[in-house]
Amino acid sequence: MNNTTSEITLRADGITKTYPSGSGTIRVLNQINLELSHGDFVTISGPSGCGKSTLLMVLGALQEPDDGILEYNGVSPYNLSAKDRAQFRSTNIGFVFQDFNLVPYLTVRENILCPGIVNISKDWETRCAELIESLGLSDRASHYPDQLSSGEKQRTALARALLVEPAIIFADEPTGNLDQDNGKRVLDHLTSYADSGATVMMATHDRDAFDTGNKHLQMDNGSILKLISE
Numbered sequence: 001m002n003n004t005t006s007e008i009t010l011r012a013d014g015i016t017k018t019y020p021s022g023s024g025t026i027r028v029l030n031q032i033n034l035e036l037s038h039g040d041f042v043t044i045s046g047p048s049g050c051g052k053s054t055l056l057m058v059l060g061a062l063q064e065p066d067d068g069i070l071e072y073n074g075v076s077p078y079n080l081s082a083k084d085r086a087q088f089r090s091t092n093i094g095f096v097f098q099d100f101n102l103v104p105y106l107t108v109r110e111n112i113l114c115p116g117i118v119n120i121s122k123d124w125e126t127r128c129a130e131l132i133e134s135l136g137l138s139d140r141a142s143h144y145p146d147q148l149s150s151g152e153k154q155r156t157a158l159a160r161a162l163l164v165e166p167a168i169i170f171a172d173e174p175t176g177n178l179d180q181d182n183g184k185r186v187l188d189h190l191t192s193y194a195d196s197g198a199t200v201m202m203a204t205h206d207r208d209a210f211d212t213g214n215k216h217l218q219m220d221n222g223s224i225l226k227l228i229s230e
Helices: 052-059 082-092 108-118 124-134 150-162 180-195
Strands: 008-021 024-037 041-045 067-071 093-097 168-172 199-203 215-220 223-229
Touching: 008 052, 024 052, 024 199, 024 223, 041 052, 041 180, 052 168, 052 199, 082 093, 082 108, 093 150, 108 124, 108 150, 124 150, 150 168, 150 180, 168 180, 180 199
Parallel strands: 041 199, 041 215, 093 168, 168 199
Antiparallel strands: 008 024, 008 067, 215 223
C-alpha cells in the first residue's frame, strides 16, 4: 500500500436506512455522519440490532441508503450503474464476514483469487501465494472450506479481502467464531494493513478487538453516540 496521506478516503453525510416492518418501518441508520482517512482503523461497538452490520453494508456500497450521501474521494458509488458499482467495489473495497462467506466448491487458493477475476492487470497468482504463506495457509491451499477449521476459514476470507489491496476493508465480527490465538492473528493482519496506509472499519462485540483500533465508534438505535480518536 502507498496511501500514506491523511486525505479523506470516505465521507458519509446524513446516511439513513429503513426496513419495512409489520407496523410500518424500522429506522436502522439515523443520520449517520462520518469521515474516514487513510490509516484509520475504526472499531464499532454497540448492542445487537443497533445497526453496526447495516452501516458496514451501506458504507461498503452493498445496500443503498434511503437518504444521504456516500463518497469515496468524490466518487458516489450509489450514483453508478450496478455494473460500474460492482467494478468499483471489486477494486476499492474488501469485506470480511463472521460467517466467512467462502464458496464451498472452491479451494482455499481459488477462494482467495475470486476478487482478481475482474482485475486482470496484475499477477494475482503471486499475490495469492504471498498471502497464503503470510497467513499460514500453505498446507491448506488445495483444501475446500468444509475441510478447514474456523480459524483457517477466516484467514482464507481475510486473504481474499486483501488480494487486490483495496483502499478500505470492512470487517463484520471477524473474530466472533475464533479462538483467542486465531482472533489475534486476524486482528494483527488488519492492524498491519491499516498501518500500511489503508483504512479498516470493524464491527465487534469483543472488547479486546474493540481496543485494537485507533478510532472507536459507539452505536445505539442506528445512531453514532460517540467517536473517540486516540
